[in-house]
Amino acid sequence: MSEPIDCREAKARLQDYLQQELTPDLEKEMRAHIERCRHCFQHYRFEENFFLMLERRVGKETCPDKLRRRIVELLRAEAQRG
Amino acid sequence: MAEPSTAVRSFDQEALPHLDALYRVALRLTGDPSQAEDLVQDTMLKAYRSWRQYRPGSNAKGWLLTILRNTFINDYRRRKLEPIAMDLEAAEPHAIYRAVEVDDPEGTFFSRIVDEKVTEAVDRLPPDFREVLVLSDIEGMPYADIAETVGVPVGTVKSRLFRARRLLQTALYEHAVEMGYIKPREK
Numbered sequence: 577m578s579e580p581i582d583c584r585e586a587k588a589r590l591q592d593y594l595q596q597e598l599t600p601d602l603e604k605e606m607r608a609h610i611e612r613c614r615h616c617f618q619h620y621r622f623e624e625n626f627f628l629m630l631e632r633r634v635g636k637e638t639c640p641d642k643l644r645r646r647i648v649e650l651l652r653a654e655a656q657r658g
Numbered sequence: 659m660a661e662p663s664t665a666v667r668s669f670d671q672e673a674l675p676h677l678d679a680l681y682r683v684a685l686r687l688t689g690d691p692s693q694a695e696d697l698v699q700d701t702m703l704k705a706y707r708s709w710r711q712y713r714p715g716s717n718a719k720g721w722l723l724t725i726l727r728n729t730f731i732n733d734y735r736r737r738k739l740e741p742i743a744m745d746l747e748a749a750e751p752h753a754i755y756r757a758v759e760v761d762d763p764e765g766t767f768f769s770r771i772v773d774e775k776v777t778e779a780v781d782r783l784p785p786d787f788r789e790v791l792v793l794s795d796i797e798g799m800p801y802a803d804i805a806e807t808v809g810v811p812v813g814t815v816k817s818r819l820f821r822a823r824r825l826l827q828t829a830l831y832e833h834a835v836e837m838g839y840i841k842p843r844e845k
Binding site: 587591592595597618619621622623625626627629630631633634635637638639640643644646647648650651652654655 | 766777
């Protein structure tokens with residue numbers, strides 16, 4: 577087993593942890609660290625709120641219906657042409 | 659009416675569900691709704707025409723986004739008026755968290771900022787940084803897939819993401835201070 581991670585490393589890896597980009601071992605260590613370190617837990621909540629805000633504000637736009645219809649029609653025409 | 663062929667059906671099933679993501683990324687790349695529509699339409703036609711090169715069941719979203727990005731670079735980027743990008747040096751050297759950890763440790767100020775301001779801040783990121791941030795933090799693409807789509811090593815994706823997030827947090831923090839959502843940090 578490797579050394580448990582300290583606050584410095586935990587903070588550096590918070591964003592990758594939230595994006596689920598850590599190896600399973602590191603992820604487990606991070607979870608354990610955040611559970612026992614109040615300070616890193618707060619920082620974790622801060623980064624989490626940042627990501628949630630981005631996803632909700634910028635990630636909610638959808639493809640307009642008329643564009644969707646136009647594309648489906650174009651694809652049908654393209655298929656007919658063969 | 660004739661039944662759609664198998665090729666059309668599989669394209670419909672695999673590609674059409676990603677229209678929302680394609681449109682969102684196109685909006686952030688072009689910064690203009692009507693250009694975004696044209697870009698998505700061009701992308702879908704190109705994708706359909708090269709559908710045979712797609713391995714069924716593999717990563718359709720990544721494949722489509724790669725086509726969209728290449729089409730943007732080849733046919734749209736020259737026409738684009740880029741907003742004046744944030745200066746990379748403008749980012750706080752430390753995580754913004756340190757500026758708010760006493761008054762607002764959970765970053766509730768983020769939720770007070772209106773949608774338009776968030777979008778505007780994203781659009782003012784330098785293009786290379788904006789691109790990876792949108793793909794990762796808004797569209798949820800894994801770093802490895804982004805590396806493939808953008809054509810850079812995973813390490814480059816990570817360092818761009820790190821700087822993009824820091825720039826964005828700095829810009830949003832400064833806006834929140836200006837609006838009085840949070841107290842400025844004592845220097």
